[in-house]
Amino acid sequence: xxxxxxxxxxxxxxxxxxxxxxxxxxxxxxxxxxxxxxxxxxxxxxxxxxxxxxxxxxxxxxxxxxxxxxxxxxxxxxxxxxxxxxxxxxxxxxxxxxxxxxxxxxxxxxxxxxxxxxxxxxxxxxxxxxxxxxxxxxxxxxxxxxxxxxxxxxxxxxxxxxxxxxxxxxxxxxxxxxxxxxxxxxxxxxxxxxxxxxxxxxxxxxxxxxxxxxxxxxxxxxxxxxxxxxxxxxxxxxxxxxxxxx
Amino acid sequence: xxxxxxxxxxxxxxxxxxxxxxxxxxxxxxxxxxxxxxxxxxxxxxxxxxxxxxxxxxxxxxxxxxxxxxxxxxxxxxxxxxxxxxxxxxxxxxxxxxxxxxxxxxxxxxxxxxxxxxxxxxxxxxxxxxxxxxxxxxxxxxxxxxxxxxxxxxxxxxxxxxxxxxxxxxxxxxxxxxxxxxxxxxxxxxxxxxxxxxxxxxxxxxxxxxxxxxxxxxxxxxxxxxxxxxxxxxxxxxxxxxxxxxxxxxxxxxxxxxxxxxxxxxxxxxxxxxxxxxxxxxxxxxxxxxxxxxxxxxxxxxxxxxxxxxxxxxxxxxxxxxxxxxxxxxxxxxxxxxxxxxxxxxxxx
Numbered sequence: 001x002x003x004x005x006x007x008x009x010x011x012x013x014x015x016x017x018x019x020x021x022x023x024x025x026x027x028x029x030x031x032x033x034x035x036x037x038x039x040x041x042x043x044x045x046x047x048x049x050x051x052x053x054x055x056x057x058x059x060x061x062x063x064x065x066x067x068x069x070x071x072x073x074x075x076x077x078x079x080x081x082x083x084x085x086x087x088x089x090x091x092x093x094x095x096x097x098x099x100x101x102x103x104x105x106x107x108x109x110x111x112x113x114x115x116x117x118x119x120x121x122x123x124x125x126x127x128x129x130x131x132x133x134x135x136x137x138x139x140x141x142x143x144x145x146x147x148x149x150x151x152x153x154x155x156x157x158x159x160x161x162x163x164x165x166x167x168x169x170x171x172x173x174x175x176x177x178x179x180x181x182x183x184x185x186x187x188x189x190x191x192x193x194x195x196x197x198x199x200x201x202x203x204x205x206x207x208x209x210x211x212x213x214x215x216x217x218x219x220x221x222x223x224x225x226x227x228x229x230x231x232x233x234x235x236x237x238x239x240x241x242x243x244x245x246x
Numbered sequence: 247x248x249x250x251x252x253x254x255x256x257x258x259x260x261x262x263x264x265x266x267x268x269x270x271x272x273x274x275x276x277x278x279x280x281x282x283x284x285x286x287x288x289x290x291x292x293x294x295x296x297x298x299x300x301x302x303x304x305x306x307x308x309x310x311x312x313x314x315x316x317x318x319x320x321x322x323x324x325x326x327x328x329x330x331x332x333x334x335x336x337x338x339x340x341x342x343x344x345x346x347x348x349x350x351x352x353x354x355x356x357x358x359x360x361x362x363x364x365x366x367x368x369x370x371x372x373x374x375x376x377x378x379x380x381x382x383x384x385x386x387x388x389x390x391x392x393x394x395x396x397x398x399x400x401x402x403x404x405x406x407x408x409x410x411x412x413x414x415x416x417x418x419x420x421x422x423x424x425x426x427x428x429x430x431x432x433x434x435x436x437x438x439x440x441x442x443x444x445x446x447x448x449x450x451x452x453x454x455x456x457x458x459x460x461x462x463x464x465x466x467x468x469x470x471x472x473x474x475x476x477x478x479x480x481x482x483x484x485x486x487x488x489x490x491x492x493x494x495x496x497x498x499x500x501x502x503x504x505x506x507x508x509x510x511x512x513x514x515x516x517x518x519x520x521x522x523x524x525x526x527x528x529x530x531x532x533x534x535x536x537x538x539x540x541x542x543x544x545x546x547x548x549x550x551x552x553x554x555x556x557x558x559x560x561x562x563x564x565x566x567x568x569x570x571x572x573x574x575x576x577x578x579x580x581x582x583x584x585x586x587x588x589x590x591x592x593x594x595x
Contacts, residue, residue: 010478057514059515059517099421
């Protein structure tokens with residue numbers, strides 16, 4: 001028996017998947033979810049083998065939800081139309097269902113999942129999420145998990161980012177949040193006109209900087225509006241000067 | 247604010263030549279009347295330099311305030327005032343500088359009426375040129391606005407077509423129909439009908455057309471019915487429209503764009519139930535429409551909603567020449583857009 005979860009904000013879209021699942025008695029639908037918040041909770045609770053996941057959903061989209069899952073289950077994406085998502089799927093050879101789809105197409109996707117079940121798809125999912133986070137709607141905000149709560153941080157509210165082992169600390173007005181990503185990821189995703197890698201371990205929001213002071217020899221330190229000091233290396237100083245037009 | 251006449255090169259050349267002729271002529275006439283050369287030339291230079299300043303002042307006044315061609319009296323009054331002003335200063339200045347010439351004071355006094363007449367004629371001609379020039383500019387601006395409005399309406403039309411034929415909306419609706427066919431075929435049939443009527447309506451709409459609020463509302467209703475089938479219990483709408491508002495004429499597609507915005511913003515910006523309220527009434531000779539949707543202050547505006555609002559604002563400006571017809575209020579979890587439509591006779595063209 002395989003455990004299945006459907007995550008879609010439209011009730012009829014869930015019901016059609018449910019209907020098609022009837023033909024697969026070996027798959028048990030353990031929960032239907034209205035949005036990514038419910039979805040995340042259900043995945044942690046049930047540890048499903050497969051999820052059907054819609055992309056455009058309230059507040060956080062399907063990709064952003066997946067980013068927050070520690071051990072993502074296998075996913076069959078269902079979407080009506082989303083240029084970025086479809087491009088991301090194509091780029092990483094990931095199967096997806098375009099709404100509306102029929103039983104035949106559905107069965108095929110399930111069969112494909114079953115064939116690949118034993119091969120690991122974690123890497124693929126990770127790559128997919130990496131691509132998806134470059135989309136214009138997603139690069140404007142960072143979704144993080146704060147305990148059991150989900151927090152959406154608009155990028156302009158970020159003071160600076162700091163490397164912390166396997167995580168990145170995102171410093172904001174309300175303290176810092178951890179995200180399971182690399183500094184290189186953020187350096188690529190964030191708008192280069194507003195976020196500068198000032199140091200190997202720091203990315204700073206340029207709009208928060210009030211001044212840059214020399215610090216010891218060769219190094220500088222950026223003073224933010226909140227008074228916080230962020231290290232600036234020699235290379236970082238050059239990048240900052242270029243962005244600030246100095 | 248208009249473009250100054252002096253920035254037009256051809257005018258500047260003609261104007262300068264005219265002034266040189268005026269100065270020479272003035273001096274020649276004075277000499278003919280028996281003034282010594284030096285006095286004649288000084289008088290001419292002083293008078294005409296002052297007149298030039300007054301003429302520039304007059305034209306600059308028109309840059310900010312252009313009287314209508316119909317307001318003859320106010321133009322006449324303005325020219326008389328400017329001429330008298332000139333006369334006063336030039337008389338004082340000439341008296342002061344040329345006091346040494348014998349009999350000049352008497353001559354000056356006697357020639358005042360002639361000086362006034364000539365200056366009045368010159369300033370009158372300049373005023374007329376100025377009015378024609380600035381009125382022509384106004385007209386050109388209006389033309390520009392009109393063609394911009396047409397272009398934008400066409401763009402809105404295209405944008406809307408794209409919206410309606412918007413793949414996301416269309417495919418999701420088809421997906422809902424697909425689900426209904428198995429479970430509730432009657433409802434599926436109804437939704438096919440609604441979707442067809444809606445699509446047909448979006449193709450048939452003519453650009454820049456004014457329709458009654460009732461017509462726009464009827465069309466909107468189709469859209470809302472479809473969205474309600476898609477989103478089920480999550481989407482609730484409340485409409486409160488006075489009978490007076492129903493017959494008011496308004497530009498087509500405005501309401502539709504804003505409602506789509508509100509729904510998208512509400513449904514994708516929050517979780518849980520979403521109530522969209524629409525109110526319309528006639529107040530002080532305006533149709534006042536307010537659209538309210540819940541919003542989560544933690545969220546950023548979803549992509550695309552900005553464009554809808556911007557295009558509506560721009561269309562209202564192009565149609566009515568005003569920027570104050572749309573307002574946005576964000577407070578305590580609600581996002582309200584209020585727009586006003588003037589009575590039809592107030593429409594710019």
